[in-house]
Amino acid sequence: MSTLSEAYADSPLHLQHIIPMDFESVQTVPDSHSWPQITDFPPAVRSDEELTIPIIDLTAPHVVELVGDACRTWGMFQVTGHGVPSILLEDVESEARRLFELPARQKIKALRSPGGATGYGAARIAPFFSKNMWHEGFTIMGSSVDHARELWPHDYKRFCDAMDDYQKKMKVLSYKLWLLILKSLDITEEQVNWSSSDGALQLNSYPCCPDPNRAIGLAPHTDTLLLTILHQSNSNGLQIFRDGVGWVSVSPLSGALVVNAGDLLHIVSNGRFSTAYHRVMANQACHRVSIAYFYGPPAESLMVPVCETQFPLYRSLTVKEYISIKAKHLEKALLLIRI
Ligand SMILES: C=C1C[C@]23C[C@H]1CC[C@H]2[C@@]12CCC[C@@](C)(C(=O)O1)[C@H]2[C@@H]3C(=O)O
Ligand SMILES: O=C(O)CCC(=O)C(=O)O
Ligand SMILES: [Fe+2]
Numbered sequence: 568m569s570t571l572s573e574a575y576a577d578s579p580l581h582l583q584h585i586i587p588m589d590f591e592s593v594q595t596v597p598d599s600h601s602w603p604q605i606t607d608f609p610p611a612v613r614s615d616e617e618l619t620i621p622i623i624d625l626t627a628p629h630v631v632e633l634v635g636d637a638c639r640t641w642g643m644f645q646v647t648g649h650g651v652p653s654i655l656l657e658d659v660e661s662e663a664r665r666l667f668e669l670p671a672r673q674k675i676k677a678l679r680s681p682g683g684a685t686g687y688g689a690a691r692i693a694p695f696f697s698k699n700m701w702h703e704g705f706t707i708m709g710s711s712v713d714h715a716r717e718l719w720p721h722d723y724k725r726f727c728d729a730m731d732d733y734q735k736k737m738k739v740l741s742y743k744l745w746l747l748i749l750k751s752l753d754i755t756e757e758q759v760n761w762s763s764s765d766g767a768l769q770l771n772s773y774p775c776c777p778d779p780n781r782a783i784g785l786a787p788h789t790d791t792l793l794l795t796i797l798h799q800s801n802s803n804g805l806q807i808f809r810d811g812v813g814w815v816s817v818s819p820l821s822g823a824l825v826v827n828a829g830d831l832l833h834i835v836s837n838g839r840f841s842t843a844y845h846r847v848m849a850n851q852a853c854h855r856v857s858i859a860y861f862y863g864p865p866a867e868s869l870m871v872p873v874c875e876t877q878f879p880l881y882r883s884l885t886v887k888e889y890i891s892i893k894a895k896h897l898e899k900a901l902l903l904i905r906i
Contacts, residue, residue: 571765572708574866574887575684575691578894585679585688587703589671590774600699601781605848606814617812622820624648625743634744635751642841643807643827645820646744651736653822655729656798662729663856666705667772669718677714679706684767686714692788695897701782701849707734707768734768734860737796741766741862744794744826752836754873759835761868767792769859773804776849784847784855790829791893792863792886797825802855808844817845830893830901831863831886837872838880842901866890882906 588600621637623630626648637644666674666687679686685706693700705714711730715723742764749756756762773784784804799805805817805825817825827843847855864870866887872879881904884892893900 569866569887570708571767571863571866571886572684574890575894576682577887577891579682580691580694582681584693585681586675587671587687587689588699590701590703591671594777596701596776596778596781600701602698602783605780605783613812617809618815620644620807620815620817620825622647622823625650631747631750634747638748638751638828638832638836638840640841641807641809642833642843643817643825643845645817645823645825647820647823649740649824651740651824655733655736656800656822658729659733659858660798660800660856662726663705663770663772663858664854666718666726666770667703667774667854667856673718674703677705677717684708685711690785691894692786692897696786698783700786701773701776701784702847703772703774705770705772707770708766709734730768733858734766737768737860737862738764738766740796740824741794741860744796745862748794748832748840752839752873753875754835758873759864760871761864763865765863765865767861769861771847771855771857771859773847773850773855773857775854776851779849779851782849784849787844787846789842789844789898790827790859790861791831791890792829792861793831793835794829794862795827796860796862797827798858799825800856802850802853804847804850804855805857806846806848808846814846829861829863831870831889833901834870834872834881834889834904837874837877839874879906 621644623633624647674687677687679688687705711727715726776782801819806814828840830842833842871883872881
């Protein structure tokens with residue numbers, strides 16, 4: 568049986584695409600991080616409905632329909648009534664900040680290895696762009712002890728406990744959301760041929776940027792797995808691309824979590840749900856930290872598009888195979904598996 572982390576190990580990266588810049592040491596945006604032109608739509612006048620992603624209270628009566636509508640039109644929504652204690656959200660965020668505030672030479676000790684999936688480093692999508700992002704991350708799959716020990720040899724427990732607790736809560740919430748999603752697609756749990764799940768936690772850091780118009784926090788991308796739950800705290804920056812409208816900001820809502828559909832959900836729903844194309848803008852005033860949990864089936868699971876009324880749009884393939892196609896082709900991956 569191979570795990571999610573082994574699926575990523577099959578696509579090794581170069582160190583130049585793993586080691587983030589020492590953001591503390593720069594006062595201007597270097598050429599390596601200077602992007603040609605970052606357009607910030609929408610230029611036209613739009614209604615509030617076109618510019619605000621849906622906010623869904625998970626305890627509301629028609630939650631299945633609301634989730635279905637949001638996934639069809641946006642591929643993204645914010646949830647309240649999710650049951651994750653705010654103290655835990657504050658705790659993971661402050662542990663993440665404690666990590667990113669360490670000096671660069673310290674963080675490098677927990678660097679992701681070229682064939683590895685976990686640890687400190689630049690975003691995995693880095694090799695697809697000629698410029699670097701104003702971002703550093705820390706990826707956790709299961710236990711974070713090995714890497715946390717490299718950062719804090721004697722004081723790693725606080726960090727690990729917060730991450731373990733958060734991953735457990737995210738797993739429960741993801742499953743709850745997954746059941747709502749299945750219902751809204753009219754798919755039974757038996758129709759998808761996997762039962763357990765796998766997940767990853769990504770701590771993202773976007774240091775204050777001296778010239779946010781020339782830099783980008785996280786380049787436009789879609790997430791790979793089924794769904795992502797994001798705690799974005801209270802700083803701006805996240806945007807989603809909506810066809811016919813442009814880049815729409817996802818305003819932080821205190822206590823809410825952002826949920827978005829990933830490529831695997833788009834495949835399993837046979838294109839009925841959109842995978843969210845999103846990015847993060849750089850920010851001059853504050854150091855943005857976000858925590859993303861990626862939820863997916865075990866790496867060996869077979870993804871089969873399910874839809875009674877349409878022919879399959881995509882060929883069936885395992886999670887592992889999709890990850891390896893995406894590692895080579897990024898955005899073109901979905902097109903390459905179209906029937
Ligand atoms: C389980 C996942 C999901 C990953 C890869 C792996 C661990 C890190 C995740 C991210 C986090 C940052 C954006 C992204 C696009 C990236 O570069 O690394 C994500 C990616 C994906 O959704 O593809
Ligand atoms: O930091 C954010 O708001 C978004 C992060 C993100 O897109 C990701 O981790 O995949
Ligand atoms: Fe993302």
